[in-house]
Amino acid sequence: MKELYGIIRLKGKKSLLKGSMILGGLSLTVLVFYIWGMLSPLSPGNGQPVKLTVTRSSSTSSIGQMLFEKGLIRSAWFFNLYTRLRGVDDQLKAGTYTFSTAQSLPEIVNELVKGSDDGRVITIPEGFTLKQIAQLLEKEGLVSREDFLAAAAEDNFNYSFLKKLPPGPNRLEGYLFPDTYRVGSSTTARSIIDLMLRRFDQKMKEMDYYRKVEAAGLTLHEAVIIASMVEREARMDRERPVIAGVIFNRLQRDMPLQIDATVQYALGSQRAKLYYKDLEINSPYNTYLIKGLPPGPIACPGESSLLAAVEPVKTSYLYYVARPDGTHAFARTLDEHNANKRKYIR
Numbered sequence: 001m002k003e004l005y006g007i008i009r010l011k012g013k014k015s016l017l018k019g020s021m022i023l024g025g026l027s028l029t030v031l032v033f034y035i036w037g038m039l040s041p042l043s044p045g046n047g048q049p050v051k052l053t054v055t056r057s058s059s060t061s062s063i064g065q066m067l068f069e070k071g072l073i074r075s076a077w078f079f080n081l082y083t084r085l086r087g088v089d090d091q092l093k094a095g096t097y098t099f100s101t102a103q104s105l106p107e108i109v110n111e112l113v114k115g116s117d118d119g120r121v122i123t124i125p126e127g128f129t130l131k132q133i134a135q136l137l138e139k140e141g142l143v144s145r146e147d148f149l150a151a152a153a154e155d156n157f158n159y160s161f162l163k164k165l166p167p168g169p170n171r172l173e174g175y176l177f178p179d180t181y182r183v184g185s186s187t188t189a190r191s192i193i194d195l196m197l198r199r200f201d202q203k204m205k206e207m208d209y210y211r212k213v214e215a216a217g218l219t220l221h222e223a224v225i226i227a228s229m230v231e232r233e234a235r236m237d238r239e240r241p242v243i244a245g246v247i248f249n250r251l252q253r254d255m256p257l258q259i260d261a262t263v264q265y266a267l268g269s270q271r272a273k274l275y276y277k278d279l280e281i282n283s284p285y286n287t288y289l290i291k292g293l294p295p296g297p298i299a300c301p302g303e304s305s306l307l308a309a310v311e312p313v314k315t316s317y318l319y320y321v322a323r324p325d326g327t328h329a330f331a332r333t334l335d336e337h338n339a340n341k342r343k344y345i346r
Contacts, residue, residue: 038078039105042071047102054097054112060089063112072099072108079105088113095184116184124196126178126302127231129265130170133300143189151189152176159197161204161220166295174224174297175200209306216310221296227309228297232261235326237304242330244312246320255318257287265298321345 041047050070054063064079073079082105083089092109095116099108122140124133134148153169155162165171176196183192204210213223226247234240250257264270266283279286285294301309317330319337323344331337 038074041102041104042074043101047100050099050101052097052099054092054094056094058094060092063092067108071101072103073105083109120184121180121182123180124176124178124300127299128178129299130173130176133176137192142183142187143192147189148192151193157194157197159201161201165221170296174228174300176300177203178300178302203303207303207307209310212310218310222293223306223309224297224301225293227301227305228299229259229261230308231301231305232299233259234305239328240304240308241311241313242315242317243320243328244308245315246317246330248312249318251292254291256289256291259287262287262294262298
């Protein structure tokens with residue numbers, strides 16, 4: 001009897017163990033299928049494009065919820081778990097994405113970690129000031145005006161042409177090259193500035209500008225200041241070297257430059273017309289009151305104005321006045337200049 005009882009008992013244990021193994025195997029199979037289902041695309045082979053914008057303030061959980069509501073993933077909770085297990089929950093980047101319902105969860109997460117390739121194209125016009133660039137970037141939804149100006153005021157950009165610039169909020173004025181750029185919506189203010197500074201250095205080398213500055217007997221800062229005034233004063237490329245020549249003639253004769261654009265910069269606004277009271281503003285940028293160059297550039301000059309600053313036309317002109325069509329009437333004497341003002345200024 002005891003032996004029979006032992007056999008029965010042993011068989012019972014084996015059955016229980018076998019049952020447990022079967023249940024465990026079933027549970028593991030269910031778990032595998034569950035995970036496989038969560039990772040798989042919602043519409044394999046028949047995907048639909050879905051646009052999604054992730055902002056800088058978006059948390060991992062909010063991104064997961066957006067993906068779920070857009071029909072791109074099966075569970076926001078599983079998305080959070082998956083990104084946490086992969087260690088990428090703090091690496092999801094802002095941007096505008098176009099996903100597909102045929103993408104798997106790993107593919108979607110990989111794109112979010114890599115960052116958006118929305119590649120927005122933006123053009124910074126020649127003659128824009130730092131503040132105007134900041135306003136444009138904010139309008140385009142790339143960075144805030146405050147963040148851009150704060151980043152521009154930093155003095156830790158590692159470029160040799162910036163080393164001798166004095167510190168201050170406008171230290172990069174004139175050195176952010178106006179051009180067309182491709183930037184992503186996840187781009188920071190500092191990275192945009194760095195992109196523009198790299199373009200400036202690239203253009204200087206392409207134009208052989210550093211050598212031309214030295215040949216003209218100028219420092220780079222002086223050349224950029226002159227170029228910025230030319231940029232703000234001239235509309236026609238053919239007149240830029242002539243206006244630069246007028247600036248050099250007045251500097252050589254120790255005459256105040258009397259350039260309206262510098263007064264506008266001091267006033268902080270681009271006014272169509274200046275009044276006598278405006279010309280009395282107490283500022284180192286007021287070239288009606290202070291002789292010589294202003295302390296810094298008044299805008300970001302383009303290639304034509306930069307070249308005009310180091311290759312001015314040699315003339316005897318000391319004055320110019322704008323005509324209604326945007327061109328200028330140049331004069332050698334004050335009498336000629338006054339006659340031009342009577343003719344063209346209304």
